Amino acid sequence: MTGNLTPTGWTYCEGPWDAAVIGAGPAGSMAARELAAAGARVLLVDRRAFPRDKVCGGCLNGQALAVLRSAGLGDLPGRVGGRALGSFRLGVAGRSLRLELPAGVVVSRERFDAELAAAAVAAGAMFVPGGEARVGGIEGPFRRVRIRRVGDDRTIRARVVLLATGLGGRGLPDGLAPRTRVAPGSRVGMACLVRGGADLYEAGTIHMAVGTPGYVGLVVQDGGGLHVAAALDPAECRWRGGPGAAAAEILAEAGLPALDELTTAAWRGTPGLTRRTRPLADDRLFVLGDAAGYVEPFTGEGIAWALASARAVAGPALDAIERWDVRLADEWERRHGRVVGRRQAICRAATVVLRRPWLVRAACDVVSAVPYPARRLIERLNAPPCFPEMT
Numbered sequence: 001m002t003g004n005l006t007p008t009g010w011t012y013c014e015g016p017w018d019a020a021v022i023g024a025g026p027a028g029s030m031a032a033r034e035l036a037a038a039g040a041r042v043l044l045v046d047r048r049a050f051p052r053d054k055v056c057g058g059c060l061n062g063q064a065l066a067v068l069r070s071a072g073l074g075d076l077p078g079r080v081g082g083r084a085l086g087s088f089r090l091g092v093a094g095r096s097l098r099l100e101l102p103a104g105v106v107v108s109r110e111r112f113d114a115e116l117a118a119a120a121v122a123a124g125a126m127f128v129p130g131g132e133a134r135v136g137g138i139e140g141p142f143r144r145v146r147i148r149r150v151g152d153d154r155t156i157r158a159r160v161v162l163l164a165t166g167l168g169g170r171g172l173p174d175g176l177a178p179r180t181r182v183a184p185g186s187r188v189g190m191a192c193l194v195r196g197g198a199d200l201y202e203a204g205t206i207h208m209a210v211g212t213p214g215y216v217g218l219v220v221q222d223g224g225g226l227h228v229a230a231a232l233d234p235a236e237c238r239w240r241g242g243p244g245a246a247a248a249e250i251l252a253e254a255g256l257p258a259l260d261e262l263t264t265a266a267w268r269g270t271p272g273l274t275r276r277t278r279p280l281a282d283d284r285l286f287v288l289g290d291a292a293g294y295v296e297p298f299t300g301e302g303i304a305w306a307l308a309s310a311r312a313v314a315g316p317a318l319d320a321i322e323r324w325d326v327r328l329a330d331e332w333e334r335r336h337g338r339v340v341g342r343r344q345a346i347c348r349a350a351t352v353v354l355r356r357p358w359l360v361r362a363a364c365d366v367v368s369a370v371p372y373p374a375r376r377l378i379e380r381l382n383a384p385p386c387f388p389e390m391t
């Protein structure tokens with residue numbers, strides 16, 4: 001049951017606030033909850049009305065579950081109807097490979113994100129949905145943030161601003177230090193829900209098909225539908241007449257069961273996936289979650305990185321509320337590198353392989369013969385972050 005999302009506590013005013021958190025995805029809501037629980041006056045704002053859906057496979061890996069547990073939210077995936085995931089099945093060029101997953105749960109992002117925002121509100125944060133925010137300049141010990149809602153346009157002040165606007169956020173104006181670069185040739189994310197076809201795919205498994213236009217992940221959702229998420233080459237996708245046709249071709253190439261509904265389903269997309277923001281901080285500003293950088297989804301790491309970076313930013317953000325010191329920016333770069341950077345490097349290497357179906361097929365043969373290295377890799381990606389606050 002999703003908790004109360006109505007703003008409570010303080011009235012929505014210009015402030016000053018201790019912290020303004022822009023974006024109520026996993027990164028923003030978890031960070032807002034951490035800061036509010038530590039006693040800070042926190043304003044959490046999202047441009048969308050909540051609950052809202054998000055282009056995502058909705059798979060929480062072992063790392064995401066560990067971070068939730070360490071934050072006292074271990075029961076959250078169960079509360080939103082999460083289903084356990086036990087294995088990963090890869091299909092490429094008619095070959096199939098199955099690997100056990102050490103842990104995993106699939107959730108509806110609509111319900112998961114709403115519950116996490118409700119947890120931030122329960123910890124004392126004020127949540128303002130439907131507000132498009134834009135980072136402004138410095139005014140004394142504060143940073144300004146302009147928030148536009150229907151019939152309301154105001155500028156608030158906060159001692160620290162956390163930017164957690166995901167892939168498509170436009171909250172960062174020119175003139176600030178952090179800049180996002182999208183990798184040339186980056187694939188785009190696409191997702192849809194298919195009502196039929198759940199009987200063709202085993203529940204509790206992440207099914208992944210690799211083909212020429214990209215790759216497709218399928219998971220049976222709570223309630224029976226099939227959630228389909230894909231990373232597609234935009235040119236190949238256009239050439240085939242859209243994401244449905246491209247996804248259907250990938251399933252056929254890989255030898256996975258066909259889904260007629262793919263070409264008529266309502267697909268939603270993201271901009272280029274592989275990107276990097278540097279630096280990750282400016283005066284009284286920290287960038288986290290997908291807004292800090294992302295690589296193509298692989299076995300479901302993005303939510304884990306978002307949650308882990310949210311917990312890791314809390315220390316520097318609380319220090320910044322006390323007093324801004326330029327060394328906090330370096331501290332955030334270091335922490336982000338430890339918690340997220342190393343794991344993203346593994347996924348970046350994996351995407352190089354995923355772009356070449358012949359190489360995936362060869363890797364499939366090698367892993368079938370010698371599965372140990374692949375098991376170790378999956379264990380590493382699922383391991384809890386080695387970070388003092390998260391153990």
Ligand SMILES: Cc1cc2nc3c(=O)[nH]c(=O)nc-3n(C[C@H](O)[C@H](O)[C@H](O)COP(=O)(O)OP(=O)(O)OC[C@H]3O[C@@H](n4cnc5c(N)ncnc54)[C@H](O)[C@@H]3O)c2cc1C
Pocket residue numbers: 022023024025026027028045046047048054055056057058059060061131132133134164165166167168169170171188189190191229230231270273288289290291297299300301302303304306
């Ligand atoms: C196709 C695909 C499949 C994926 N599958 C998985 C998976 O199975 N498992 C997994 O772990 N990860 C997966 N991911 C990645 C995962 O979805 C993201 O990594 C995760 O959502 C990042 O969380 P976030 O909080 O940084 O950003 P988001 O969840 O994107 O949240 C950002 C929020 O900021 C808000 N916002 C943006 N701009 C503004 C603004 N200017 N003002 C106010 N609000 C703003 C948005 O409305 C949004 O609610 C997938 C991604 C894609 C594209």
